[in-house]
Amino acid sequence: MKIAGGCYCGGVRYEAEGEPLMKAQCHCRQCQYFTGGAVNVFMAMPEAGFRYTKGAVKAYHRTDLDIPVTREFCPECGVHVISRRPGFPAAILKVGTMDDPAQFGMPNVAIHTLDSWPHHHVPEGVMAFERLPPRR
Amino acid sequence: MSFVGGCYCGAVRYAAEGAPVLKAQCHCRACQHITGGAPNYFMLMPGQGFSWTKGEPKSFTRPDKENAVTRYFCPTCGTHMTTQRPGLDAVILKIGTLDDPSQFGSPMIAIFTEEEQAFHITPQGMPKFDKLPPSR
Numbered sequence: 001m002k003i004a005g006g007c008y009c010g011g012v013r014y015e016a017e018g019e020p021l022m023k024a025q026c027h028c029r030q031c032q033y034f035t036g037g038a039v040n041v042f043m044a045m046p047e048a049g050f051r052y053t054k055g056a057v058k059a060y061h062r063t064d065l066d067i068p069v070t071r072e073f074c075p076e077c078g079v080h081v082i083s084r085r086p087g088f089p090a091a092i093l094k095v096g097t098m099d100d101p102a103q104f105g106m107p108n109v110a111i112h113t114l115d116s117w118p119h120h121h122v123p124e125g126v127m128a129f130e131r132l133p134p135r136r
Numbered sequence: 137m138s139f140v141g142g143c144y145c146g147a148v149r150y151a152a153e154g155a156p157v158l159k160a161q162c163h164c165r166a167c168q169h170i171t172g173g174a175p176n177y178f179m180l181m182p183g184q185g186f187s188w189t190k191g192e193p194k195s196f197t198r199p200d201k202e203n204a205v206t207r208y209f210c211p212t213c214g215t216h217m218t219t220q221r222p223g224l225d226a227v228i229l230k231i232g233t234l235d236d237p238s239q240f241g242s243p244m245i246a247i248f249t250e251e252e253q254a255f256h257i258t259p260q261g262m263p264k265f266d267k268l269p270p271s272r
Binding site for chain 2: 007008009025030031032033034035036037038039040041042058060062071073074075076077078079080094095096097098101102104105106107117118119121123
């Protein structure tokens with residue numbers, strides 16, 4: 001699978017190649033800040049197949065957490081493009097930044113549903129987990 | 137009604153007083169970039185009741201569009217908080233940035249559903265509009 005995308009203003013562009021490691025929607029309170037309140041719809045792509053092809057992102061991570069995720073966004077239009085999680089070799093891609101979000105299809109799981117609001121919905125047939133799925 | 141909120145990192149804070157003029161979810165492609173793919177959940181608040189109480193947001197306006205909206209986000213963590221539309225006094229508030237998003241309740245309508253993605257959900261019974269509701 002080959003994906004191209006970028007931020008809203010076009011200042012930052014990326015490409016991602018490989019098979020998705022995870023397709024999900026996250027309901028957690030942290031994600032809600034970045035989505036404007038909705039669920040965060042994401043696709044984890046192999047980090048090795050991901051690269052920026054235009055522009056430079058700004059990175060943000062919390063300094064008060066032991067193992068914080070890093071969130072990368074366009075400094076011009078503020079659009080968040082990916083997150084990176086220590087120990088998970090993936091670029092966690094925000095589906096809304098893909099040139100063709102239909103490539104995403106549907107999420108396989110919904111996570112952190114403990115933090116859901118009434119306006120959050122899980123598509124029929126999608127497995128929901130209060131936190132993360134149990135490790136295999 | 138009184139609302140307070142801010143970005144994820146805490147650098148930018150706001151206060152909004154008054155009764156919401158509209159509570160909605162927007163499915164348009166532009167909103168999808170900002171939200172990460174999901175619908176954009178927002179509340180229209182009276183302009184005169186809104187103020188920034190800490191820090192200063194960065195703004196982005198598309199230079200290639202007439203009557204382009206202006207979007208305000210935190211320059212440090214990239215959280216989008218508000219949008220302003222030329223000719224509209226109200227501030228368009230992203231409800232994920234409220235200290236207490238439960239104050240939002242539920243959206244009244246869904247707009248720009250002609251641009252919705254397969255993974256978007258509109259609750260049964262909610263009025264849906266391809267673009268905007270007709271003006272009164």
